[in-house]
Amino acid sequence: MSKVSQAMGNGGAAVDAQTLKDPNYCPPLKEAIPLGLQHVLAMFAGNVTVPIIIAGVAGLSGGDKIFLIQTAMFVAGVATLIQTIGFGPVGARLPIVQGTSFAFIPIMIPIVKTAGLGALFASAAIGGVFHFFLGTFIGRLRGCLPPLVTGIVVLSIGLALIPIGIKYAAGGAGPVPDFGAWHHLGLALLVIVVTLGVKFMAKGFLSASAILVGLVVGYLVAIPMGMVDFGRVGSADWFAVPSLLQYGFEINMAAVAGMLLISVVSAIETVGDISGITTGGAGREATDKELAGGTMADGLGTAVGALFGAMPNTSYSQNVGLVALTGVMSRHVVTCGAVFLIVAGLFPKIGAVISVMPNAVLGGASIIMFGMIAGAGLKLLSMTSLSRRDMVIIAVSLGIGLGLKSVPEAVAAFPATAKILLTSGLAPAAFLAVMLNLIIPKEASEEA
16 A cells, blocks of 8 residues: 555545645645544653653652643643744744653753752753754754764663663652562563564554553553552543643753753754654755754743743654655644644643553553664664774763763762763763764774
8 A cells, every 4th residue: 555545545535645745735634633643642652751750750649740741741732833833933844743852861860859840840941942042053063973972872861761661660760669579560561562562563553653552551451450540530630721830940050051961962863853754754855944943943842841841842753754654744734633732731631541550551661662762872873883983982981971870879979960960871971972072083994
C-alpha cells in the first residue's frame, strides 16, 4: 500500500503525492483528526513520563503530581501550536510535535533535590529564553557540534537515565517497602515483552505506538493485582486551568547554568528533527527560516511552559518518523493533535488516571525509551571514524561525566553550585566533549 493510500485509507479521495508534501495542505477534518490523534498517541507516553519521574524525585503525590501531568499535556499542545501556526519569525510552520524533553532529566533531578521546584522552573524559563535567542544564529553552532560531540551527549543522556528506569521497574525511585519484589519486576517485564512484540510483529501506526500499547496492557493487568489506587481519580477536579508560578520562581545560578548548557543540546536536537521532517516527508532540505523559526518556537514553548509548571519542551523525534511513515506533511494535521492535548490538559481527571499508574509499568516502558536514547547516541558515534583521537574524547567525556554521577561523594569538597553541575552526568560530559574536540588536534589521516 502506498503512503498516499495509507494516509487517505479512511474513505477519502486520493490525493497526489506532491500535495501531501505541502505543509500548508489542509485535509478534510474526517482525515485530519485521526491523523492528528496518531501524532498525539505516538508521543503521549514520553510526554507524561518526565513529569511523573520529577514528581517522584520531588516527593510529590496526589494533586501536585496530577498538576504536573496536566500542565505537561496543556503546554505540549500550546507549544505545538506555536510550531505549526507560528507568528512572525517564530515557528517552523511544519508538522512538528512538542513535548517534555528527556534530555533535561539528568540536570533536573539534582536541581530538584538540592534547590527545589521553584529553582527548576525559574531556570527552565531562563533557559527557554536563551534557547529562543539561539534560533537567531543556530546555523553557526552546527560546525562546533559534529556527530562525535552530539553522539557523546546523546549517549550520556541515555546512560544517565537507564538506572532511573531500573529503579522504577523495581518499584519506584523513592523509598518503597517492597522494592525489588517479584510483582514489580514481573509487571515491568510484561510491559517490555508486549512493547517489543507489538513493535516488531505489528505494522504501521500500531508499531509506532508500541510503547503506549505496552503501558496500557501493563496498567490493565495491574488493576486486578491491586496495584492501582483509583481513590485519587475520584477526588480530582473535572475541569481546571493550569495556574501560574504554582511552585514559585527562585533563581539558582547552578540550575541556570545547567539549563543553559542543555538548551544548546536541545536546540541542536530540534535542528535535527526539523531536517528529518523535511527530508523524510517532503524530500528536501530544511530552509534557514524553518530552522530558525523552529528553534525559537522550541525556546518560547519552554519559557512560557515553565511559568505554568511544565518541564522543558522540545520537538519529538518519534513524530518525525510518523511523518515519514504516513507521507502527510500537513501542519494542520498536527494542529488538530495539539488541540486535543490542550483539551486533555484542562481536565485533571485525565491526569489523575495517569498519575496512579504503577511505577513498575512506567519503569518497563522507561527502560526501552531510555535505552533507545543511548542507541541513538551510538548511531551518531558510528558516523565518525572513531580514530584514536575520537576514542580518547569519548573515554574522558563519558568516564568523568558518568563517573561523577555514580560517585557524587567525589565532589564533596566543591561548592553546592558546582555539585549540581558535576553530578548531573550530562553537563561535564557535554562540556568535555565540546572542549576536547576543539582543543585536541586531528590526526593526519583525518585531515587528508
